[in-house]
Amino acid sequence: MQEKKARERLCDSLKQVAEEIDRVQEESTQYKAKQSSEEYFVQASSSAKVIMNGKNNMVGRRDERERMMAELTRGFSGELKVIPIVGMGGIGKTTLAKEVFNDAFIRSHFGVRAWATISQEHNVKDILVSLLHSTKEKDDTVNTEDESKLADMLQKSLKSRRYLIVLDDMWSDKAWDDVRLCFPSENNGSRILLTTRNTEVACSAGTTNMSLPIGIMCPVESWGLFKSAAFVNEALPTEFETVGKQIVDQCQGLPLTIVVVAGLLSKSKRTIEVWGSVAKDVKSFFTNDPDEQCLHVLGLSYNHLTSDLKACLLYFEFFQEDSEVSVKRLVRLWIAEGFLKLEGDLEEEAKNRLQDLVDRCLVLVSQRSADGRKIKTCRIHDLVHELCLREAQSQNFLFIRNDKTESVPRVGSRWISIQKSRKTGVEFQDEHWFRSLTHKLCWLIRTPTDDDNSPLRRIRSIFLFAAPSLSNNSNLELCHLNVIRVLDLSFSSFPLQILSLFLLRYLSFSTRNSFGIPGELRKLLNLQTFIVRGPVSSFIKFPELIWEATQLRHLKLRNLYLPDPPSSSIDGERNLF
Template sequence: MNVIKKEAMETSAEAQRQRKVTSTHAGSLTSSSNVKESKMVGFDDVQLQLLDWLTGGNRNRQIIPIVGMGGIGKTTLARHIFEHALVKEHFDIRAWTTISQTYNVREALREVLHQVSGDLRSDLSENELGEKLYKYLCGKRYIIILDDMWSVEVWDKMRFFFPDYNHGSRVIVTTRLSNLATELTNSNRIGMRFLDDVCSWTLFSKTVFGDEVFPLQLEEIGKKIVGKCKGLPLSIAVIGGLLAKSELTLEYWEHIEKNLSSIVNSENDEYCLMLLKLSYDNLPPYLKPCFLYMGMFEEDERIKVSKLMRLWVSEGFLKPIINKSSKTIANEYLKELVDRNLILVHELGKLGNIRYCKMHDLLRDLSFQEAEKQRFYYVLGQHCPRGINSQRRIVIPRSTSDKTARDALETMSRARSFICDGDTVSQLPDFRFLRTLSTYKYSGEYLDENVFQLVNLRYLSARFREGFQIPSSISLLWNLHTLIVSCRGKRTAPVEIWKMHQLKHVEFVYENMYLPDPPSGHSDVIMENLETLNGVIDFNLNEEVVKRIPNIKKLEIIITDKVMDRDRVKCLSYLQCLSKLESLSCFSDYGSEDKYLQSISFPHSLKKLSLHCGYFFHLEEILEKIGSLPLLQKLKLLFGQFATRSWEIGEGQFPSLKYLSLNFCRDMECWTLEGTCLPRLEQLHLEDMESLEEFPSEIGEIPTLKSVVLLNCSESMGLSLKKIVDEQEKLQGDPSIHVLVESDNVSQQLQTLATPNFRVVKGSLM
């Protein structure tokens, strides 16, 4: 027994060592900027009080406001509570939505409904969304966070859709308005206070130096700087972010302190803005336009990072660096702004990359004010002022009326950028200098074909009418590098698109598009810059096409059930010739695509793969090929079947895989792992894998595995996974795997086994 105990302890120690090593080498962008959480210092007592109110004995639905000025930590506290293990265990359903000043009740209800049920439908009215939400919440104990509320009218419109059946449900509201909190409830409320000197210093130290020792020679000047921040967490975080990226010299810190001393305005919001402006003033020149550009987005908007970076490129903000791509440079700029706490990481991808970012309201206000002073861009309000024709960047928010927008457009002939978040007009004037045109996101009308005559365009994202065909004149857009087209109905792109060698990113969204074969006689035109090609139907890959797109990195193709000739059926074998391809998504209908997929061959450069297979496609035929890919980090499989009813992952397969998702893959009854396969797996997601009865015990021996999600899988799978978690707890004291088991048919036995690390949810949580 002593020998066994000794071996178990050695195994546990080795596993912990490997986890530390793995977390140290987590990729180019998985730095502190990506994964760092907002630091909450000095509010332990407030958090305990809030947890007591949330999980206490009161069975009625309660509203709990968190009140305080901008930047004082309301959202940070709510986020910590939302992710707290006790809250996850206590409530059946958790959901979060941001309201903001320019609120939209329908969008808020849609966001909550999506989180509680997975329903993404956008064609429902406000009442229909509310009724559907009410039905999902009935009989469940829920917690809803309504972040950044400015008007009680929002709650008056939403309250009827949050049922109160004495289950102990809670609604947390964060707001800057004390009178609003009083209108919402006359009982429990949290009033956020400024940090005291000790907590302010702790937060500042962690922000600047992390866990390192604070240099003795900088302590005195550091405390003076912290004192000027007046206990406001956002100010401390932003100033700390500035100093963390700057010279660690006494002279520089004294310079910062001197500038802080010149800010004498005592009005809190204005004072905070002036304090934050110091961080903007000290930005390197190449980062200032990137920061100012953030003010163009709507308040509290989730900003898609890939879109943001492409806009930065089209606006010419990126400073060229030898041997670095524009995407790499843009990633470095974003990372630096995040490290300075000027941009917030909102959502990470499965591999740790930043997918969405946001801005704090005060920092957005600062960006907006500075941009206005410098005439960096112009945001059109409800009136069209004189002199607008001299503006270079025009932003039309959703709140601007159609008539005002149409009137303003007539006088914007010198504009270089046109960003429209509302319903745009269909006909644009002669924007002969226009370089950036983005109207796709919220556009309710359709853009006319004349946009394809704007020869200086670099970035075009627009929605077009049903039946629209891209004209052959698109080849006149000789400088276009991003093309995003949305229209109903399957259409064919013009053959002239193959002549546009400047194109970097091409996306056909909504109903996708056919791409014709390259024209004969123009084999000398190589699209050497093309990196992204999404939404192409029945892409006819062949030797000629492969030569035209040698540097493609991301490819999304859709396979239909139309009959193809013998040569075309084998076209997916040419994928292996795309030596730079990193991300491949392949979606197929039911039918003849089985033959289409059987010939598929993958390049060794592949890092992300998503396959939507036919219902009867034999997965064994393709999984052996996939398992040998040396760089593959993310794999998603949808549909298909295991004809042998088993999946055996052999020794050394999937050497780099971090994320594995199996959805509706039929008939897999047995799953075995051999040797050192899946050595870097971090996340495992299984959905509707009802035939699989038991988890392979070797899963618990993968040192890097952090989370497992089971959605609508068999009861026995959940029980076998619980045994693995319990075994880890015996060996290590604290299991490294966090598990979520969710199903409409969760038994009472499985629910009694729930712990903070093994969550069991009956019904839909996602």
């Protein structure tokens, strides 16, 4: 009896301690939130960057930020809570989520933080892999596990830890239902933050009374955001203020529209005439549909790009929607495609092109290096994706083939992207499905013709996404693609047909097997980048003749045997790795 009373007293004491900790924690949240806002954060979207002033403080959204900080950090105990941020596209949901996610106080409050972008066509495995990459030490074997194993791994990695999970851009209840059981609830103050345009999703997934609606910016906030983006670290000349406010008024308080216009003006000749012309254009786009108006403004910014910048931006359509793209990969692809002048340091020039697109708010920065100076990965906003897809297809640059399209490339198409719909949980491992998808494409490639009206006459690049192991890609008979510059496919062994593609500059393929690279690879005199992706067990052997491939600058493989170069062939400027 005495032991029972002692346990009850101990329990009461512990509850009092927890309540006192919660009280102190809540009182200090606001102060520390303001203090930590001065901290630099490594991961930041481009939208977040332009909504920051010189001190890295967010322009506007103070009330929303303070409420979010309070909800996230209220208490060291308590059940798991789901907090939705709700609002239209381009309103700043992701920017706000990034701001609090990278806050120094938030980093110290939660033992683990993880972020996943859901996208309109979600894939459960992609979501789980993204989260696991944040919650576990880097482990490449994660990519090879099935969904049930990944779900179990994620739950175990979060168990007994206070965590913050961000699920960005959730479009449907199903996406939430597919992953919600992976998140343990242990009364330790863990939080899930999700962003969505759909109020029904917010009501279904969110904890009662926890939704945070994001509305349009007020005129004062809109003007502050515009000035920060158009005149970074500069005072706004008086003569530009009147026309600038006219432009901002037409943007209807939508942050994405504001920063895109400001980015355009920051790169334009600074004259009243130019600003007046832009103001006239923006006014002509006025509509009661903010999304439609934003698309018009994005189109205006796109039309002001040089031809090489247009090509660089449209190239993002090669990748699946909402994909984070490695800057190293993107730069090498741009160079291989010939988007840059063949002079000087091409990689540095490509990075300058990327920075230009970032400054114009057309490309979002996903991750930066530890010192914040270099962009590691990037992506484009949903609305920019919509614009680029429309432009790429109208100009017949890009043909996308997936399990929802049965057409073939039109005459003159230059890029082919073969994609697996993310809605389908089944991976690309079913060769029957792959053959049905590419049957007509294979037939076109196998049928050599000198006809200028051949759909594949001008194909310069082919990408195959989500295909880890396929054995019959040899059916493509690549030798007929005589102007191809970029190939990213999947093979069980090295395809000898590639050796006849003399204009090839970028070669990347997936494999599950070990094999040797033929010495004839040296015949590809224009090859600059060679990448082989595969499991840890795969082993690639290179012959000594590889050193005669004089243009080869980038070599990336998991396990390889690379012979020592002959002393006469050592080139100090190469970057083989």
